[in-house]
Amino acid sequence: MKFASEFRDPVAAKALLSAIAASCDRMGATREEPVYIMEICGGHTHSIFRYGLDKLIHPGVEFIHGPGCPVCVLPMARVDECVEIAERPDVILCTFGDAMRVPGHRKSLMQAKAEGADIRMVYSPLDALELARRNPGREVVFFGLGFETTTPSTALAIQAAAREGLKNFTVFCNHITVPEPIKALLDDPDMRLDGFIGPGHVSMVIGVHPYDFIARDYAKPIVVAGFEPTDLLQSVLMVLLQIEQGRAAVENQYARVVPEHGNPVSLAAIADVYERRPSFEWRGLGEIDASGLRIRPKYRAFDAEEKFGIGYGAVHRVVPEPEGCACGAVMTGRIKPTACPQFGKGCTPDMPLGALMVSSEGACAAYWQYGGARAVAAE
Template sequence: MNYTDEFRDPVAARGVLAAIERVVDEIGATKDKPLHIMEICGGHTHAIFRYGLDKLTPPGLEFIHGPGCPVCVLPMSRIDECVDIAERPNVIMTTFGDAMRVPGRRKSMMQAKADGADIRMVYSPLDALELARRNPGKEVVFFGLGFETTTPSTALTILQAHADRQSNFSIFCNHITVPPPIKALLDDPYMVLDGFVGPGHVSMVIGIRPYDFIARDYKKPIVVAGFEPLDLLQSVLMVLEQIRDGRAEVENQYARVVPDEGNPVSIAACNEVYQPRPSFEWRGLGEIDASGLRIRDKYAAFDAEVKFEIGYGTGPRFTGEQDGCRCGDVMTGRIKPHACPQFGKGCTPEMPLGALMVSSEGACAAYYQYGGLRLEAVE
């Protein structure tokens, strides 16, 4: 049995689309004055374009693509620092594959590998820990990045390394959290948002309660969503019904996977290993208070920033973008990807200039892959 079929049923989808159109009409939204719904997660952005949901929904509804891909929001300075560590003698740098092509100022990790640095792709931080066991004469560093979805696996790996006293293993920690940038976007006077489709995988770990401030303080509805077409369409309908009814609540469409209170084992591991940074830079968004995680002093032996004397507070930082790159404007909803002058020209998935073209979950890559490449972008 294919358990995705029921979530891709075209008959059911047509029914939900009809309901969406009816509610949009009841609200009075039009193409000239649309409702703006932001999908926070890059996986949702990918699904919207893969299934053409942006073309199926009525013109009175506009999707705004949020900063929902951890690779996409990684600042250039952190790539530079990662390359710096990787190019040192006797270092094996390990990373997930989608981070390899993110451009830094000097080079990407893929280019550093081509230049001779020992950089290896792994599927989990435990793979990196195993490399450390097998290479006692090398310093093995794992490039830890991602939202709350991947923070538990890194935390549990640090706890295992601590128990094993694996002294040649460390983490270059770039884990970030989702709620603070949502607040930053809501505080941005240029942002016009009517509601949110909330991240499913992140919420699997943290639950839905961390989003309470969106409804309570900003009076905006948010619905945590799954990743199949009907998940997304139902979630959009739930957001629209809240807007129509004058409600602002946190709702959970993805209850088959996401418990309201999250995963207590994962939360406990993260609280044991990490503490918030005072601030952390998000590519295109700037410094956001308490949005990044650092490794607690108790586990400083496994903190690559401490071990290699690198990272925040150790020197000047580059906070800009590549010339002509408008990733920041795309992530904040100011422009669509095809409005960037580099889209499809100087920036393609094969040779990305900006981070949004690197990951398949980036808005620019999704536009490019699934037909968002507009004629005016290539003429």
Template structure:
């Protein structure tokens, strides 16, 4: 476990917790006057609760859970579109496992599979491309979803299909980007945030300067963080020190993995294959300008929207949530999962009402898995 155990060292964690206590005391953080730090990435949310960091840090530190789970923010209408494609004759529809159980307006992909659609779970778009090679008589569609972390692999697969002339492969593109929803949250007059813990995996691709606007335009500190306990504790301490010193900067705690300017090969593939959509709907959050990507006309032969005549058309955000579902409030940091009246009652991992209870990065799933179910029952 080299390169992991050293970031789970109890002595190092205790030292960081002592530093957090000291700086939180210096800036006057209390339970009633808390420092609100949003972790953008759902992977960070799960790490916080897996290691009990929310209970270990100073009582004046409050973690706010952001919309950093790409499966959770899928519009229900896009799930419906996936099912429509999957049910067409001759189609093999492929997807990551997390997306299988996300509810659409009527069914999930898993339910559509049970009803007879040929829907298969894959681990990468390259698996889907290989299926297309082996099944030239079938149309193979890959459900391209995720933030900048997964976008390059889809782009590289499309480029490979184009080079090889594989005509029976296409991508249903629902890739989204991280910076625009952060801006939308900061523009929300009801959202009070003091700083951010930035996403590590996304930043491996895009680097750290994509977040400059957070510090320069909004005066908020952000620290790009890794996923081990000491990574997150050190990042919180770095945010607190910025607040104490009156600074607002983009800092990189995860420098062992995240290059300052990102991954040039990945960025080049993204720029070649995709262009921004004018706007895209996020489940529970509504339309956010230029937050989604679509496939460029130069690769139109591999665009499932064009191939199957299914265009993007989002409805109002309020209509995109089942009655009683509070996913939008949770993803925007206005509500903790345990305060949703459906949490652990009408919405469980076995019978999810909202996508946040489905995904391995969903905030509701984290609360439920690491003790939130008991809190809801109490």
């Protein structure tokens, strides 16, 4: 594990845990009156539980799980629209594996595939592009979703399709951005958040300055973090020290990967291919202004919404959550997954009711994988 073992060093982890405990004690943070720190990224949520950091850390730190799982925040209506495209007889629909089992109102993509729809899991939009080249008589649609991490690769595929003049390749664009939902959470008077652990992979693309408003306008500290245990512990300590010192800033713990101003090639591709939607629906958060991306008119020929007359380009349907599903409350950090009445009962990984139990970055999946199943069995 060269270049990884140093970030899993138990001696360093113990030292960081001691420093966190000392900071909490100096501030008087306790289990009853903790410091609330939101880890925005679902990957961080899984790392916290994988390494048991929630159990090792001082009880004066309370992790709040944020909306940083792009599959989880996708509203059911968009899944329904994707299924509608996939069920057309001339379509090959391509998607990432995480999206296959996310339930829509009628069915999931996995169920649609079992019923005969030609749906294929791919690792990259470039795989979908290659399918379009090999199948000129079929419409190949890529289900483009994700935060700024995956947005550039979809943009590059669209640019390549335009250069080649492909007529049978489109993208059903569901790419979304991170800063806008954070603002929505900070504007919610019922949310108590003292600081943030910022997403590492997203920041690798956009840099750290898109988060300046968090410190400047809301006086909350944010530290962009890596994904190893000492990365997360150091980031928590950096947040606590800012609070203790009465300051708020954007700091970059993950500087070995995240450049201050992001990746210029990726940012250029994003700017060329996409523009902001006026608003986009987020599961659990509702419509958020300028939080979604759509394909620019110059690339309209590669926009599945335009080609198939679906989604925000037509009449967007708002689909309510299933009965008893608390995905929205979990997604916004208002409750823990185990407080959902369906967790481990009506909603399990084998029979998911909500997206948070399906995705590899979902909070409910993390709770289940790292102890939630035992907790339910013990009830």
